[in-house]
Amino acid sequence: MSKRTLLVTSALPYANGPIHLGHLVEYLQTDIWVRFQKQRGHVCYYVCADDTHGTPIMLRAISEGISPEALIAKVGKEHLADFTEFGIVFDNYHSTHSPENQALSRLIYERLRDGGHINSRSITQAYDPVKEMFLSDRFIKGECPKCGAADQYGDSCEACGATYSPTDLKNAVSVLSGEKPITKDSVHYFFNLANFSDMLQDWTTAGHLQPEVSNKLKEWLEQGLKEWDISRDAPYFGFEIPDAPGKYFYVWLDAPIGYMASFKNLCDKQGLDFDAFWAKDSNAELYHFIGKDIIYFHALFWPAMLKGANFRTPSAIFAHGFLTVNGEKMSKSRGTFIKARTYLEHLNPEYLRYYFAAKLSAGVDDIDLNFDDFSQRVNADLVGKVVNIASRCSSFIHKRFEGQLSDVCSEPELFQQFVDANQTIAEFYESREFGKAMREIMALADKANQYIDEKKPWLMAKVEGQERELQQVCSMGINLFRLLMAYLKPVIPVLATEAEKFLAIESQPWPVTATPLIKHAINPFEALMTRVEADKIQAIVDASKENLQATAPTVKAKQFEPIAPTIEFDDFAKIDLRIAKIIKAEHVEGAEKLLQLTVDIGDETRNILAGIKSAYAPEALEGKLTLVIANLAPRKMRFGLSEGMVLAAGPGGKDIWVLSPDEGATAGMRVK
């Protein structure tokens, strides 16, 4: 087995929200693959970073009242903590908002520009005149021009599926301010992807991609490649384009460069040769694990950018499917939108690592997390089958032989059979057929249990003179267990490490040339893993439902007029609000909208003319408690003097609602 050099990445999580179980499919898949490579003795670096740029980050920082830098620092820390507790070990975890990324983004941009791959021209876009920023399609809502459905985004209608441009929307408003967007021109920069059509035609069919991905891309390539808008106008959180003040790199331009930047950062820390991995003639292998939703960026833009900037292209891109829970899309209301943190608060992360491994393949199919299947699978496979082998053998070894394994291997052929399986299992791991690898390993576990069952050590224990055989059978079981743990180590590293402690052995390499432990003392057995408790799963679902209420959507179409400018408490204190009792209410001769109210505000009564005739009959008001502004300057109206104002809400007409206090308040009390 020759030594390979690999650089592996997972897609960068966006710094706009927490890690959830859907994200984890990818990071666990990558981590398992990387651990496997390392266990095999290859040189393998696994780098990742937080994806930190773009309008959503900027807006969220504003809504939280902190700087974007503070926001991404906070979220980045949370992300890394979640990953770490799931056993995902990066060789480096960086940020796209880093000097390395800025320098590399700039370098790549300049090389593309100098190579004639960047164009610029003015385009017309929707613009929010209040927030003073351009609006992408997702920030405009209105009625679908085709079917009239309300509350649809600027690019397509969720109700009828029509696609259109934001200018087609009826009654369009900015999601940010509620204002009607205007259109405005601005110069944008474009990456001319079509220059790379031939190169991509070859690259996408040269074995770098899964066949289904390759087919998908063929479709896009046949339609002809369009230029890619890589710039955004200020205000934007990102990197300013070097030769274009006020213009920023679109987040998707610098995000994949973040892979390089994170690795550059690692190189600087560890003295590695960056060019050995990224130069055009690099011999290192470069792999990107991604979700199938971002294939376009990774299989077209990214290789083209690298090519155009004179860097090497990826060895392969591995796309995976999405996670469904109980057969359905993850849903906040069903409690199946589960954050990594919520899971960690209740269940052992290795359960999920094993479960995902058992279901993952090299394809792009979605995988389903079925809670019943999850606990059955984990309990049956890991606890019932694998750990059980150690459990059932170690008791004899300790009770009868002081922890000493026998001095011979009684079944060398069986042991060798387990060692020989390493090749098949390794092939499955290598090709990301983790489900098949797990099945293979569990078949070995079954074999081990069958062996013990056949030998019946518990009968030997009762027969005098069979001590030696008893020790041999149990030692054999322990040795088989050891190999199983070596094979499972990429998936369940914590359990594997615990098992190594129990076995009193060094960290296990991939068992290509393993020999049985002979005359070896092991440590007392302690439960290595406990069963999944069903109530914990329910607790996760419940907690996920609660999260929903805690995290109300932050960006929502504004239905109401914008909040007025902030005032100080002193401003508020100037307003003297009083509880008032309506003593008398009557129509005003000749007035269309007004009612005349006589109200008791404690020590005095007032005459108030209120514009609420359209919504209230006078007799319905008499005796009612309400709120009035008592120190409003009296106002002379056509029908008389109004000595205050009754508080009411609503758009008008029949929809006016007079405010009233809770029971117990009495006329004259001041509101404060």
Added chain:
RNA sequence: GGCGAUAUAGCUCAGUUGGUUAGAGCACGGGAUUCAUAACCCCGGGGUCGGUGGUUCAAAUCCACCUAUCGCCA
């Protein structure tokens, strides 16, 4: 709307270039066992392979259409 993927036992999934009675794990039923975290071992029931039509000596597999689910449309 266009395009793609998927649809196999109660559940989660295998089924290589079309080729005997369609497989596994879990669940279920029966038996055996008691060393082991009620684990393990043996046996068994259960599927008109989403639907309809076609090609073929032969279709889960190839083709067409339909239905459902998921995704993509830069």
